[in-house]
Amino acid sequence: MDSRPNGVANGVAAPDAAHTLPDICYTLRKKVLAFLDETLEDATLQKVQQQVRISNGVIEDALRRYGPEHLSISYNGGKDCLVLLILLLACLPTVDSSATTSGVDSDSGSSQPKPEPTPLKALYIVSSKPFQEVEDFVATTSKEYHLDLDRYTTKMRPALEEYLAKRPELKAIFMGTRRTDPHAELLTHFDVTDKDWPQFMRVHPVIDWHYRRDLGSLAVDNDATKFRPAYELRDDYEERLGRDR
Incomplete structure (x- = not known):
């Protein structure tokens, strides 16, 4: 196992420590x-x-x-x-x-705090x-x-x-x-x-x-210079296109 600490590298900002x-x-x-x-x-x-x-x-x-x-x-x-x-x-x-x-609601009848x-x-x-x-x-x-x-x-x-x-x-x-x-x-x-x-x-x-439902992902357009929303994909396998460039 690699024991390197989970540090933040290359200028990536660390998250707010106050967020418990x-x-x-x-x-x-x-x-x-x-x-x-x-x-x-x-x-x-x-x-x-x-x-x-x-x-x-x-x-x-x-x-x-x-x-x-x-x-x-x-x-x-x-x-x-x-x-x-x-x-x-x-x-x-x-x-x-x-x-x-x-x-x-599986706990609607319970008054006990979780x-x-x-x-x-x-x-x-x-x-x-x-x-x-x-x-x-x-x-x-x-x-x-x-x-x-x-x-x-x-x-x-x-x-x-x-x-x-x-x-x-x-x-x-x-x-x-x-x-x-x-x-x-x-x-x-x-x-x-x-x-x-x-x-x-x-x-x-x-x-x-499916990628049509995964709204946070992107698909590379044919000219490799533009991006399209994932929900425009006709097929999930299209998400792999362009990865060999």
């Missing part, structure tokens, strides 16, 4: 609930709302099944896992929250040739969102073996996998790893998201 994890979770929860409460005419945004509700239902199910202390998130700074991280933080229990972000969230365990398996910008982004966002991040530079299987040996309490890991990713066609929201792999439950809250 409970504050962040509460703020994100308010934003997610406000978005879900909107009455929208745009069909694409309506689909976003639908997918957010589905994803949050999966996250809340995982939190009920395992508890935050037995969960981790696979985080590499990419668009899909960043969306997942935001939704996961919005679902974490906070003292000030009462409604679930999937639209079902415990404050603790830092999320996170796993970062570094690619063979990482971009420094990605490294900086992972470091910055890990600090901003209070992730308890472990960083590995080995291949996936030995990294998972080492990670689970270090974190034996883990029972499930949130993954930002989507159905258009390689070998993901038959995945469900909850899938145990294959028998010859380190054993844990893989949780896929954003498995059925």
Whole structure:
């Protein structure tokens, strides 16, 4: 494992240290609930709302099944896992929250305050040739969102073996996998790893998201000088176009 600290490099500004994890979770929860409460005419945004509700239902199910202390998130700074991280933080229990972000209030009859969230365990398996910008982004966002991040530079299987040996309490890991990713066609929201792999439950809250619904991503236009919003993509595979330039 690479033990370098999650510092901020190349002039990237550090986040405001005053933003505590409970504050962040509460703020994100308010934003997610406000978005879900909107009455929208745009069909694409309506689909976003639908997918957010589905994803949050999966996250809340995982939190009920395992508890935050037995969960981790696979985080590499990419668009899909960043969306997942935001939704996961919005679902974490906070003292000030009462409604679930999937639209079902599971605690409406309880007057007991919820415990404050603790830092999320996170796993970062570094690619063979990482971009420094990605490294900086992972470091910055890990600090901003209070992730308890472990960083590995080995291949996936030995990294998972080492990670689970270090974190034996883990029972499930949130993954930002989507159905258009390689070998993901038959995945469900909850899938145990294959028998010859380190054993844990893989949780896929954003498995059925598409780039037409992922409004934060960009697609390179044909002349490689312009950008188009992701929701203009006709096919998710178009997002890969231009990466060989």
